[in-house]
Amino acid sequence: MTTREPSVAAPGPGGPVLRLRDIVKVYGTNPVLRGVSLDVSQHEVVVLIGASGSGKSTLLKTVNLLERIDDGQIFLSDTDISDPTIDVDATRARIGVVFQHFNLFPHLSVLDNVTLGLRKVKGVRKDVADERGRTLLARIGLDDKAGAFPDRLSGGQQQRVAIARAVATDPELLLLDEITSALDPHLIGEVLDLVGELKDAGSTILMATHEIGFARRCADRVIFLKDGLVHEEGPAAQVLEDPQEPATREFLHRVLH
Amino acid sequence: MSTSGDQQGVADLPGLPPTSRLELNRRAFRQRQTVRSLLISLGSTAIFAVVIALVLVNSPGWRVTQDTFFNPEYFVAAIPAVWEGLLLNIRVLAFAVVGVAVVGVLLASLRSLRGPVFFPLRFLAAAYTDLFRGMPFLIVLYLIGFGIPALGLFQGIIPVAVLGTIALVLTYSSYVAEVLRAGIEAVHPSQRLAARSLGLSHYKSLRIVVLPQAIRKVTPALMNDFVSMQKDVGLISVLGAVDAVRAAQIKVAISYNYTAYVVAGLMFVAFSWPFIRLTDWLTARQQAREQLGGMV
Ligand SMILES: Nc1ncnc2c1ncn2[C@@H]1O[C@H](COP(=O)(O)OP(=O)(O)OP(=O)(O)O)[C@@H](O)[C@H]1O
Ligand SMILES: [Mg+2]
Numbered sequence: 001m002t003t004r005e006p007s008v009a010a011p012g013p014g015g016p017v018l019r020l021r022d023i024v025k026v027y028g029t030n031p032v033l034r035g036v037s038l039d040v041s042q043h044e045v046v047v048l049i050g051a052s053g054s055g056k057s058t059l060l061k062t063v064n065l066l067e068r069i070d071d072g073q074i075f076l077s078d079t080d081i082s083d084p085t086i087d088v089d090a091t092r093a094r095i096g097v098v099f100q101h102f103n104l105f106p107h108l109s110v111l112d113n114v115t116l117g118l119r120k121v122k123g124v125r126k127d128v129a130d131e132r133g134r135t136l137l138a139r140i141g142l143d144d145k146a147g148a149f150p151d152r153l154s155g156g157q158q159q160r161v162a163i164a165r166a167v168a169t170d171p172e173l174l175l176l177d178e179i180t181s182a183l184d185p186h187l188i189g190e191v192l193d194l195v196g197e198l199k200d201a202g203s204t205i206l207m208a209t210h211e212i213g214f215a216r217r218c219a220d221r222v223i224f225l226k227d228g229l230v231h232e233e234g235p236a237a238q239v240l241e242d243p244q245e246p247a248t249r250e251f252l253h254r255v256l257h
Numbered sequence: 258m259s260t261s262g263d264q265q266g267v268a269d270l271p272g273l274p275p276t277s278r279l280e281l282n283r284r285a286f287r288q289r290q291t292v293r294s295l296l297i298s299l300g301s302t303a304i305f306a307v308v309i310a311l312v313l314v315n316s317p318g319w320r321v322t323q324d325t326f327f328n329p330e331y332f333v334a335a336i337p338a339v340w341e342g343l344l345l346n347i348r349v350l351a352f353a354v355v356g357v358a359v360v361g362v363l364l365a366s367l368r369s370l371r372g373p374v375f376f377p378l379r380f381l382a383a384a385y386t387d388l389f390r391g392m393p394f395l396i397v398l399y400l401i402g403f404g405i406p407a408l409g410l411f412q413g414i415i416p417v418a419v420l421g422t423i424a425l426v427l428t429y430s431s432y433v434a435e436v437l438r439a440g441i442e443a444v445h446p447s448q449r450l451a452a453r454s455l456g457l458s459h460y461k462s463l464r465i466v467v468l469p470q471a472i473r474k475v476t477p478a479l480m481n482d483f484v485s486m487q488k489d490v491g492l493i494s495v496l497g498a499v500d501a502v503r504a505a506q507i508k509v510a511i512s513y514n515y516t517a518y519v520v521a522g523l524m525f526v527a528f529s530w531p532f533i534r535l536t537d538w539l540t541a542r543q544q545a546r547e548q549l550g551g552m553v
Contacts, residue, residue: 064454066450066453089457091456092454092456093455093456094456095454097454099447101447103448103450105451105452105466105470106470107469107473116455120457120461120465121456121457165455169456
């Protein structure tokens with residue numbers, strides 16, 4: 001076993017929003033991540049691609065501290081969030097997350113779903129939070145659904161509300177995990193369009209997706225995960241149009257045909 | 258609900274073709290069927306009631322029984338004292354319900370803690386619920402009602418109503434904790450993850466996201482526990498509290514006539530009846546919702 005450098009200095013101001021260094025994650029005897037390093041800069045949209053089981057979701061969960069890493073370091077701006085003394089709840093509040101399944105809270109109205117983080121985590125007054133929530137709902141075209149409950153919404157509408165909930169607290173980083181894969185094909189577009197708008201508004205996004213077309217249009221960079229490692233990475237156009245690695249070519253061939 | 262009742266208005270809706278002869282015949286047939294079923298069930302109920310009444314009235318001891326249990330004079334005379342006693346039952350119940358809610362939620366929350374660090378707490382909560390779920394309420398009443406005063410920890414006399422309330426809280430919080438725990442486990446884990454991802458603490462996730470959904474899922478079971486608590490509150494009379502049952506007992510001891518017990522029994526039924534109906538209604542509503550595939 002080789003020992004790595006004990007610690008990497010935190011990136012200075014203006015550095016990447018997210019920096020992963022040699023992340024290792026093992027489930028039982030299954031090494032899912034075997035030393036993944038990557039950066040996400042401010043206002044950048046980075047797309048993770050890779051076969052099913054290649055560890056995309058696992059990687060996003062470690063960033064959100066839902067899974068503990070077995071080695072490596074994670075920096076969020078200038079904080080080492082893999083440090084066990086870190087305030088986990090405060091860190092999670094700095095990161096917005098949307099999962100594959102909508103996970104809206106079924107007992108709360110759409111507006112309350114969107115404002116929950118503002119009210120209960122940030123301590124924003126209810127009227128101020130509601131104001132902000134309504135503005136967000138108007139932006140995603142669902143202001144008329146503010147009082148409705150999630151089960152009255154279509155899958156695409158639910159997922160847009162989930163995105164609004166994730167961005168309501170102005171997180172530094174947005175993690176999106178296959179947010180369209182549980183949707184009917186005709187609903188995918190409205191959700192991806194919203195992600196495009198967030199990018200234009202300057203959000204920093206790390207997302208896992210199988211929507212290669214969307215990655216080509218919206219991603220700044222694409223990272224291909226294979227065997228627990230970053231197999232190839234680069235500007236979206238380059239990785240998707242002209243992959244250098246045979247494995248990348250083969251993967252893209254399979255998902256596109 | 259049968260669907261036949263909903264069809265009345267259909268023909269009046271604009272934009273529909275006139276109802277066909279076939280459909281009108283079908284409706285007429287269903288209507289005849291409904292009337293027939295109604296008559297049959299009314300008739301059989303009436304026959305049943307008459308048979309019971311005849312058996313009672315013709316039984317050799319009926320006159321004596323009627324006089325000892327359903328004597329109108331004693332009935333009216335017993336009402337004020339029994340009613341007075343029932344007010345004590347209601348007060349005890351009100352305090353006990355609050356206590357049960359607090360302790361029950363606390364126990365259920367302790368039992369849903371994860372991780373080896375919390376093993377002692379989980380173990381204690383589990384031991385508590387196992388103990389009080391298994392022990393007959395009457396024994397809990399005796400142990401608390403006579404055991405606590407015997408300890409002599411407190412100056413002066415503890416009112417028996419307070420001791421009865423404590424016993425009720427001990428027993429029923431263990432039932433309620435179990436019901437709530439089942440509810441908490443029925444909330445999908447992704448709900449907790451979504452809450453934690455927003456930055457909510459473990460405690461806030463439980464309070465704001467998990468518990469409200471859990472309680473909704475188990476409302477009928479909780480209501481059932483409440484209704485049986487309404488009955489068991491009458492047992493505090495064994496400690497000497499002058500509640501409805503005790504008040505009736507006093508009347509009986511003086512008059513050698515049992516009508517006062519019937520008065521107390523009817524008052525308990527009248528008191529719990531709205532809640533029994535409410536429980537039924539909530540259960541039915543929940544079933545209807547689940548069949549619709551609603552989420553809560
Ligand atoms: N909680 C867990 N316990 C054990 N193994 C797990 C767990 N979560 C994931 N794994 C395993 O880790 C590997 C990576 O899973 P992960 O969900 O990260 O893949 P993915 O790239 O997101 O796949 P997909 O494209 O299907 O979503 C898989 O082999 C999976 O079986
Ligand atoms: Mg995944």
